[in-house]
Amino acid sequence: MPPKSAIILAAGRGERLSPITDTIPKPLLHIGQTTLIDHHLTALNAAGIDQITINVAHLGAKIIDHVSRYAPSGLDIYFSQESNGALETGGGILQALDHVASDPFVVVNADIRTDFAFDRLPNKMDSYAHLILVKNPAHHPKGDFRLDAGQVKLPSKCPEENLTFSGIAVYRKKLFNSCSPGRFPLTPILKKKSQDGLISGSLFTGRWIDVGTPERLDAARKSENND
Numbered sequence: 001m002p003p004k005s006a007i008i009l010a011a012g013r014g015e016r017l018s019p020i021t022d023t024i025p026k027p028l029l030h031i032g033q034t035t036l037i038d039h040h041l042t043a044l045n046a047a048g049i050d051q052i053t054i055n056v057a058h059l060g061a062k063i064i065d066h067v068s069r070y071a072p073s074g075l076d077i078y079f080s081q082e083s084n085g086a087l088e089t090g091g092g093i094l095q096a097l098d099h100v101a102s103d104p105f106v107v108v109n110a111d112i113r114t115d116f117a118f119d120r121l122p123n124k125m126d127s128y129a130h131l132i133l134v135k136n137p138a139h140h141p142k143g144d145f146r147l148d149a150g151q152v153k154l155p156s157k158c159p160e161e162n163l164t165f166s167g168i169a170v171y172r173k174k175l176f177n178s179c180s181p182g183r184f185p186l187t188p189i190l191k192k193k194s195q196d197g198l199i200s201g202s203l204f205t206g207r208w209i210d211v212g213t214p215e216r217l218d219a220a221r222k223s224e225n226n227d
Contacts, residue, residue: 001119001123001158002047002049002119002120002121002122002123002170003049003103003105003106003170004048004049004050004101004103005049005052005053005093005100005101005106005107006025006044006049006053006066006105006107006118007052007054007080007093007100007105007106007107007108007112008040008041008052008055008107008109009092009093009108009109009110009167010025010027010037010054010055010056010063010110011012011055011056011057011060012083013026013057013086014026014058014186014212015158016030016112016209016212016213019214020217021058021059023059023216024059024062025056025058025060025062026110026111026211027063027110028062028066030221031113031218031220031221031224032133032221032225035062036111036112036211037054037066037111038070038071040110041072041075042072043106043117043118044075044106044118044211045074045075046118047117047118048121049104049106049118050075051075051076051100051101051102052075052076052077052080053077053079053099054080054110055076055079055081055087055092055093055095055110056079056081056082056084057082057083057085057086057087058086060079060081060082063079064079065197068185072189073156074131074216075110075193076177078099080092080098080146084189085183086183087184088185088186090176090179090184090185090189091183093107093162093171093176093186094176094179094181094184094186095181097173097176099157100111100173103172104122104124104125104130104170104171104172104173105124105170105171105173106117106118106121106168106169106215107168107170107171108167108168109210110138111167111210111211111212112146112166112208112209112210112211113207113208113209113211113224114166114168114209115140115206116166116204116210118168121168121170123172126200127172127199127200128171128172128193128199128200129152129168129170129171129175129199129200130169130173130194130199130200130202130203131145131165131199131200132166132168132169132202132204133145133147133152133163133165133166133201133203133204134163134166134203134205135163135164135203135205135219136159136162136164137164137209137210139210139212139213140164141221142155142159143155143159143163144161144162144163144164144187145165145194145201146161146163147163147201147203149201150201151197151199152190152194152200154191157166163203166204167210170188175189175193179206180209209223
């Protein structure tokens with residue numbers, strides 16, 4: 001049984017996808033018959049994760065309107081609006097924490113397409129975070145971390161030993177205890193805690209694509225159409 005609460009990170013501007021994202025926020029891009037964010041909401045709901053916080057900034061009103069109309073029934077959804085501009089991953093999560101009921105809680109990037117089953121995520125853990133890692137894609141050959149007996153470690157100098165963070169994780173609220181409100185990234189915090197042996201992880205080998213460029217968006221759409 002996974003945690004009951006999740007944050008979907010949907011505040012990014014998607015600059016590498018401009019001019020598409022000048023008028024359409026990245027979470028509302030279609031892959032097959034559904035948008036990126038609809039796919040996540042359906043998958044989270046199927047796993048029994050029914051309390052969802054979505055952070056929004058760029059074209060946030062469009063995301064709010066779309067989700068309010070089309071989200072699966074039975075979900076309790078709150079929108080964390082970053083009105084002064086996106087707060088990056090760390091700042092966005094910290095701002096949303098007051099509206100997150102469970103501890104630990106799930107976080108997923110809105111701009112990935114995956115068939116990951118969220119019911120595989122842990123609800124109880126000794127670590128501060130549990131990261132889902134994937135094999136390094138062509139656009140990120142050096143990876144982000146190593147995985148050693150279930151523990152996430154700093155990356156090796158040998159890229160073939162490393163893995164890429166998928167954008168799916170479970171976090172405990174105490175990971176953010178020393179953080180102050182405002183704009184800040186999450187990666188330095190994860191790297192520090194990994195050095196302290198406080199980050200666990202697991203490898204996912206199913207479908208996963210970071211829809212961050214026109215080429216990867218096109219690849220994701222072609223992959224969906226081939227199924």
